[in-house]
Amino acid sequence: MTDVSTTIAGVKFPSCFMNAAGALCVTREELVSLGQSQAGGIVTKSMTIEARQGNPEPRYYGFPGGSINSMGLPNLGYRAYAEMIPELKRFGKPVVASVSGLCEEDFPVIAAAINAAQPDLIEVNLSCPNIPGKPQIGYDPEASERIIKRVRPLITVPMGLKLPPYFDPAHHAVMGEVIGRCGVDFLNMINSVGNGLVVDPEREAVVIKPKGGFGGLGGKIIKPVALANVRAFYKFFEGKIPIIGTGGVVDGVDAFEHFLCGASAVQVGTVLVEEGLEVFGRLETELTEILKNKGYRSIEDFRGAVKEL
Ligand code: RRO
Numbered sequence: 001m002t003d004v005s006t007t008i009a010g011v012k013f014p015s016c017f018m019n020a021a022g023a024l025c026v027t028r029e030e031l032v033s034l035g036q037s038q039a040g041g042i043v044t045k046s047m048t049i050e051a052r053q054g055n056p057e058p059r060y061y062g063f064p065g066g067s068i069n070s071m072g073l074p075n076l077g078y079r080a081y082a083e084m085i086p087e088l089k090r091f092g093k094p095v096v097a098s099v100s101g102l103c104e105e106d107f108p109v110i111a112a113a114i115n116a117a118q119p120d121l122i123e124v125n126l127s128c129p130n131i132p133g134k135p136q137i138g139y140d141p142e143a144s145e146r147i148i149k150r151v152r153p154l155i156t157v158p159m160g161l162k163l164p165p166y167f168d169p170a171h172h173a174v175m176g177e178v179i180g181r182c183g184v185d186f187l188n189m190i191n192s193v194g195n196g197l198v199v200d201p202e203r204e205a206v207v208i209k210p211k212g213g214f215g216g217l218g219g220k221i222i223k224p225v226a227l228a229n230v231r232a233f234y235k236f237f238e239g240k241i242p243i244i245g246t247g248g249v250v251d252g253v254d255a256f257e258h259f260l261c262g263a264s265a266v267q268v269g270t271v272l273v274e275e276g277l278e279v280f281g282r283l284e285t286e287l288t289e290i291l292k293n294k295g296y297r298s299i300e301d302f303r304g305a306v307k308e309l
Helices: 028-036 078-089 106-116 141-154 169-182 220-236 252-261 270-275 279-294
Strands: 006-008 011-013 017-019 060-063 066-069 095-099 121-125 159-163 186-189 193-197 214-218 243-246 265-268
Touching: 017 279, 028 078, 060 270, 066 220, 066 270, 078 095, 078 106, 095 106, 106 121, 106 141, 121 141, 141 159, 141 169, 169 220, 186 220, 214 220, 220 243, 220 252, 243 252, 252 265, 252 279, 265 270, 270 279
Parallel strands: 017 265, 095 121, 121 159, 159 186, 186 243, 243 265
Antiparallel strands: 006 011, 060 066, 066 214, 193 214
16 A cells, blocks of 8 residues: 555644645635645645735736736734634644744744644744845844744744745755754745746736746656755754745646655645645545555655765
């Protein structure tokens, strides 16, 4: 029997595929639909203190190979998600609450209240690229460390970080040191590749409205960046901190590559938005087929085992 379940920080997921924070997970209806789907977990939209409409539209654009977004944290506010968590937990799969904030002080407020609602895991988003005037926290190691150290004592469920992509080994090392000092139970990488620009040559225009068209890139085009980050942190921590691989997973082969690089689960954003909830069944079938053909029984049989030349 081929087994595509996985475990992150001691929490068992019936399938290694789940939604990435932001993808079809803002409203109660969307979260319930994720619960009813074949997704292995339910990840909430990153939440702020107050509900937000987000940035002006158009703010998402899909194109062959990927997507660009500048949603601007549209969400219901943490109180609404805290209330929903008990209901979402009844679907028999882990609930992952994604905690964000518009300033450092917001993070502990939300973390404490959401922890009281006892999701199965909490993911602290240090990497939203789309709030005008606010840089991605994960690119500031000191600010990241301050925030992690403030929320860490407030969280009793496994706590993870959603990281932005890093593009230099020196940056992996600096953030690796920060994470090592703070005690983090899991990592999720990568968030979208921030501040890309997509141009429509027909219209001679950018494709999304906020920030002059700049936004976070997702989908197939970012897979090599995602794999590099998964691999770099897997090696930095010698496989001891579980990693959720996010970025560029469109089919079973992409997921297989993430696991080879060291991921224990994968999340899907762009392909979920483009294809809908049916994607989870397809991905599971495709990965199962690959594992069967290769003679692997589970992800643990080959996780992190990519060969170097
Ligand atoms: O809402 C967004 O604009 C957004 C967020 Br919070 C994030 O973490 N990553 C992203 O691509 N978009």
